[in-house]
Amino acid sequence: MxxxxxxxxxxxxxxxxxxxxxxxxxxxxxxxxxxxxxxxxxxxxxxxxxxxxxxxxxxxxxxxxxxxxxxxxxxxxxxxxxxxxxxADREKVAWQQATRNDPERRIAFASELIQTKIVRAAENLTLLHPKPDTLDQTRDKLAECVVLLRRAPPTSITALQGLEGGAAQAYFQAWRQTPLRWKKSKRHPIPPDWEFFGSRASVRATKKIKNRNATHPINAMLNYGYAVAVGQTKIRALANGYDPSLGIMHHEYREGPAFALDLVEPVRPLVDRAVIGFALEDELQPADFVLRADGACRLNPQMARHVVQLVAAAEQRSGDVSTGW
Missing domain, CATH: 3.100.10.20 (CRISPR-associated endonuclease Cas1, N-terminal domain)
Structure with a gap:
């Protein structure tokens, strides 16, 4: 309601x-x-x-x-x-607890999520990339990861995360230096690195590379879209009787709704598809983004609402984004 x-x-x-x-x-x-x-x-x-x-x-x-x-x-x-x-539904929460405590069931659950995520990421490269014919090496890398997950899945979550991290690095690297169209004006200038897709990580990350506190508009939109997707996933988990905090893949994650973070993994490429598709199809407006004093990029309220609409439409077009939960 x-x-x-x-x-x-x-x-x-x-x-x-x-x-x-x-x-x-x-x-x-x-x-x-x-x-x-x-x-x-x-x-x-x-x-x-x-x-x-x-x-x-x-x-x-x-x-x-x-x-x-x-x-x-x-x-x-x-x-x-x-x-x-x-x-919560006690039987469903018991299933969450039993799955996270059984190493084989845990890795099977997590591998299915990551496999769907990588497949959808590969689809994005074909559907959205301006030069898909130059991405054979990247597609081969993602296809190799999918084959490994199907035939010889990792035996630990750490190994699975390493495989997924390698796929993600290759995937986002494929977008580097892709030009963006901006409606430029003297009143709203943009930094030179905004002319192209940049690194997924914040350029101001220090000891450990992080995707938070984005310094580039694309990353700011992606981060906001991911946050919206996590929120919607938490709501669906609650409505279906699950405990959003009882993670399976994110077993040791203590800073958020671990089960929602599990379930949102295959949704992330849908957010990419919505945000990157919008960025490539439309002329971006500098006034839609704000640079904070620390260099972090934020969305103005109108752009934030638009990203919410993009994510909602992407999830609706995809149908059921769950994997059986």
Whole structure:
């Protein structure tokens, strides 16, 4: 549920739900569930939005064991109410735990994700690159990685990450020095290195090369798009009853939603496809980007909204981006 004017009420023993308004014109959706109804939802997820509910609703949800989650637009859980106070599906969380604790199952799960990611990255080179006929070496590298994953997958996550890192390096290297079109003006000059696709890493990274704090507009758009994709993946994981923090491939990752970071791996090339396609097809506007005092590049609000729309459209065109979870 999302939008403005969300309403949850108990009427004659049944739960009456009115979804919110998200655009105009729009008819407000209404749902009704009775006690013991086999079709009652496993959980109710409220994404941002505004509205109201009553204490009777909380009692009804607790009685019928239906948790209500309020989630921010980034996918972070703000509140869990009703039900047993636990929003996830215990069987699915048990599967996550068992898969991460079994080395063979863990590497199989992770290898499938990375294989899909590399295949989609190779498709991007064919679909988007201005000179695809010059990329035989890169395509051979990605194809070799896919063959290894299918025939002789790595025996550890560290080895898998090394293989994926080599594929990613070759993939992004293929975009280096690809020219970009800018609407230049004296009022909005651009740095010389913005004339072309640059390195995926920030040029101001010091001890360890990082992709954060992008110093190039393409990287800034990619980082923002990846963040949007992670947020959407967290929301889908929550709605499906998984624990977004219980990672399988990102087993030791302690700084974010590890399971969402697992699931977003095959989605990253879709973000690339949307952002790079836009950058190659359109004339970029210098005013859409802001250089901070530390040299980091950020998107202005209009460009940020556009990137969100690009990512949403790319995911919608791709259909189900999951791998069975």
């Amino acid at each position: 999302c939008g403005h004017g969300i309403s949850l009420r108990v009427e004659n023993g049944s739960l009456a739900i009115k979804n919110g308004f998200t655009h105009f014109p729009q008819e407000q959706e209404t749902f009704r569930y009775f006690r013991g109804d086999l079709d009652r939802p496993a959980r109710i997820v409220v994404l941002d939005g505004s509205g109201h509910l009553t204490f009777d609703v909380l009692d009804w949800l607790a009685e019928q064991d239906v948790p209500l989650l309020r989630v921010s637009w980034t996918g972070d859980v703000v509140t869990v109410a009703g039900g047993s106070g636990y929003s």
